[in-house]
Amino acid sequence: EAGVAQSPRYKIIEKRQSVAFWCNPISGHATLYWxxxxxxxxxxxxxxxxxxxVVDDSQLPKDRFSAxxxxxxxxxxxxxxxxxxxxxxxxxxxxxxxxxxxxFFGSGTQLSVL
Amino acid sequence: QKEVEQNSGPLSVPEGAIASxxxxxxxxxxxxxxxYRQYSGKSPELIMSIYSNGDKEDGRFTAQLNKASQYVSLLxxxxxxxxxxxxxxxxxxxxxxxxxxFGGGTRVLVKP
Numbered sequence: 240e241a242g243v244a245q246s247p248r249y250k251i252i253e254k255r256q257s258v259a260f261w262c263n264p265i266s267g268h269a270t271l272y273w274x275x276x277x278x279x280x281x282x283x284x285x286x287x288x289x290x291x292x293v294v295d296d297s298q299l300p301k302d303r304f305s306a307x308x309x310x311x312x313x314x315x316x317x318x319x320x321x322x323x324x325x326x327x328x329x330x331x332x333x334x335x336x337x338x339x340x341x342x343f344f345g346s347g348t349q350l351s352v353l
Numbered sequence: 354q355k356e357v358e359q360n361s362g363p364l365s366v367p368e369g370a371i372a373s374x375x376x377x378x379x380x381x382x383x384x385x386x387x388x389y390r391q392y393s394g395k396s397p398e399l400i401m402s403i404y405s406n407g408d409k410e411d412g413r414f415t416a417q418l419n420k421a422s423q424y425v426s427l428l429x430x431x432x433x434x435x436x437x438x439x440x441x442x443x444x445x446x447x448x449x450x451x452x453x454x455f456g457g458g459t460r461v462l463v464k465p
């Protein structure tokens with residue numbers, strides 16, 4: 240079974256630039272999550288999708304972050320414009336459905352904003 | 354007050370000893386509790402889940418939950434160098450979909 244795929248693995252940009260991350264969840268997983276993990280901290284949920292609908296985006300900085308999952312499969316997270324404090328690992332995770340406890344994480348995208 | 358709190362460590366443990374990790378949470382309505390292991394530079398992986406008060410054992414791992422005191426702990430018996438990682442405590446509150454709130458993690462170092 241293929242795992243959660245994410246790209247790119249690393250990204251370095253300057254502040255005020257834009258960046259996009261891509262995630263393809265495990266086949267058949269209805270729920271998709273984007274987490275932000277700052278160095279030395281635990282993951283923080285940015286947005287949760289159930290199929291192509293948003294379940295929770297309460298911690299997403301909507302003035303600069305956006306995410307979509309148009310066909311209910313893969314997803315894109317965008318930051319525009321980036322700030323220095325956005326430097327973090329962006330983790331995508333998926334689960335079979337909303338009530339399923341086990342999350343499978345991708346390898347993450349490490350973002351450095353200079 | 355953070356929703357989920359853990360001692361950041363590092364917790365240094367000699368090989369073969371028991372590593373004891375603690376986690377406290379602030380929301381009494383929390384119902385489901387999880388321990389994830391994260392190796393350096395890798396993504397988290399689920400190792401234990403616990404839903405009711407008491408102990409739950411899985412191999413060398415034992416999770417303990419005390420809802421009255423709002424803490425959950427993880428014991429790693431016969432610690433091995435391969436157990437060196439950061440252990441993340443995660444809590445789920447219903448109704449909240451499947452949103453997990455993570456603690457900051459405890460770094461464990463097992464020394465041969």
